[in-house]
Amino acid sequence: MRHEKAHLLFRLALEMQGTREGLSLEEIGERCGVGRRTAMRLRDALLQTFPQMEETQGADRCKRWHLPKGTLNGLAGINADELAALDIAMRLMVEQNRPAEAETLRTLSGKLKAVMRPDAVRRIEPDLEATLEAEGLAMRPGPRPRIDPALVGELRTAIKACRKVTIRYYNRNTGKTKDRLVHPYGFLHGHRHYLVAWHENPKANDFALFSLPGIREVRLETASFARDAGFDLQAFAARSFGLFQEKPFDVVWRFAPEAATVAADFVFHPSQSLEWQKDGSLIVRFRAGSNLEMAWHLYSWGDKVEVLEPPALAALVNPGRRGWTALP
Template sequence: MRHEKAARLLDLARMLAGSAEGMTLDEMARALEVGRRTAERMRDAVWAAFPQMEVVEDPPTRRFRIPAGLDGLFQTPTAEELAALRTAADSYRASGAEGRASSLYALERKLLSALRGAARRKVAPDVEALVQAETIAVHAGPRPYEDVTALAAIRTAIKGLSALSFRYEGGSTPGRTREVTPLGILFARSNYLVALEGEDPRPRSWRLDRMQDLRVLDRPAPPPEDFSLQAFADESFGIYHGAVEDVFLRIRPDRAEDALRWRFHATQTVRPEPDGSVTVAFRAAGMLELAWHLFTWGDGVEIVAPASLRQIMVEELRRALSVHDKAADLSGTLPLP
């Protein structure tokens, strides 16, 4: 128990050393999942151990931080942390995300090079043992396009609050040059730039693999103050945005356990029913992508609402059935591959 308390105090010290603006007592309490009074006692204990802690007045509150950081003695990563970093990098590389994989491999090298010789020799065998004992299941699907030069240009524009120009080989006018206010990047099966174009206040998504000749412009283009990339992503089931619908699904009892562990949407409400089924409710756009996903549940899911989603599902099933029915009829006359 005493060791656990010391570890918690060190966690708080790391938070205070890693925060440029400092943390309030309420933020400490939320981060540590303790009450405000406990957070106050923990702050005082850290302050006694690290007297360089300073107070930043931020009326009506006060913030606390350790401005010079912590000595390397307190920052040695564990084998589990380094193994998790390596696994994340391997996962990115396996999925085709070479740019992000390279960044994590570089971070791993920096962490290892910062370790003292004895600490590095002690942790390295454990890291390799953990990495060898854990592997990544690579799922079927498209590999995301991730050009390092394109990502660098987008990130430079975002950090500099600058406009971005590119030629887009998609949409209704392929080859047209766009000038946009970049808002962020959505990483998915295909990667997208989210940006504003012209006077249209609605964010739009552009696929990175269809963008050419990216240039950061010498023109300020700050994002709207109230924009949240996470909120934008949460509006849709997938990437495509449209009218937001109230979705209500019923999962059969034999798939209930799967549904209770499944995350359909960030806003979902999941409720077990007396008959053993599970109901799932959320608000989202992107009904076509949702229908594609629900198809993988087979007859384990019933679309209760909206009617538009049921209709899309029926149309997609009929289209697939017509193709495969026709193929079945011809199978007796066509040579097998």
């Protein structure tokens, strides 16, 4: 128990050194999974150990504590598990067709190994290879659209600098390629990858999704744009079950008893609620859009799921369903 507490304090000290603003009591509690009183005790223990800890108060009048850079440099090390996690993350980015992020992680891994002592690298290399082999990360087969990392890099630059960009965009629905002036806000990644941007067009003037493989060229404009302070990328994504943006609606699914336990382990949507029924079945409720993407997913459950709401989705999924009967 004492060793666990020492590990927790050391990890907390590293995070206090790694943050620019420092950590508040609430943030200490969240990161350590403890209540406010315990967070105060952890802070006090670090204050006793590191009297150079700095206390600041921001515009929100919230106190934060920060360790000056270099305080723990001689104590912090990198182990095989951490390097393996970085390597696995890099492989996952490759598997998800995100080459720009994969290259960034590969570069980061190289930098970490470069600052490590040569004898430390040699010592952990066998453990690193064993860990990666044990993970058994398999690359998903199948076709993937090509995404140009250079274009993604230019879009990232524009997002960080709040610069307008003109994209030469191919719309596969119309088969036409046109220039679009947009304000880039971020990316949504899934089976397909999209740029989320405000489309500056008299007929649009709204946020839209642009498929990354459909972006042929990116031209960074000199003009900047003011980000909409009320726009939240996570909230925008949560409006939909997948990536297609439709007006959200109430969704109710019922999973058969033999599939209910497995279904309970899924997070279908951040807003979902689960209701266990007396017969062992499970009802899942949430609010989102995109009938088609929901139907694609539900087909994988076969006759073990029934759509109770909405009727339009039920018409796509329920016909031909065999097995247990629907609720009256």
